[in-house]
Amino acid sequence: MTISKETRQKLYERANGQCECTMKECSHHTERCSHKLGPEWDAHHKVTDGPDDLGNLIAMCATCHKNTRTWGKR
Numbered sequence: 001m002t003i004s005k006e007t008r009q010k011l012y013e014r015a016n017g018q019c020e021c022t023m024k025e026c027s028h029h030t031e032r033c034s035h036k037l038g039p040e041w042d043a044h045h046k047v048t049d050g051p052d053d054l055g056n057l058i059a060m061c062a063t064c065h066k067n068t069r070t071w072g073k074r
């Protein structure tokens, strides 16, 4: 699945350059993650096989995105 540059750009703007992760599985934040997205950020699909649109995407900092991969393997 490839997310277009335009979608990534819109997602970044919606997130205001800040990680949108609110998952409790992350130990470094309790509500919304306060990390800046930074150059390593990634777009995470809420529904893995869902569409590549803003409704199904969350902008995540590298730390949170790494966490999502760990859960997926469980």
Ligand SMILES: [Zn+2]
Pocket (backbone or CB within 6 Å): 019, 020, 021, 033, 034, 035, 060, 061, 062, 063, 064, 065
């Ligand atoms: Zn984060």
Ligand SMILES: [Zn+2]
Pocket (backbone or CB within 6 Å): 021, 022, 023, 026, 029, 033, 063, 064, 067
């Ligand atoms: Zn997180």
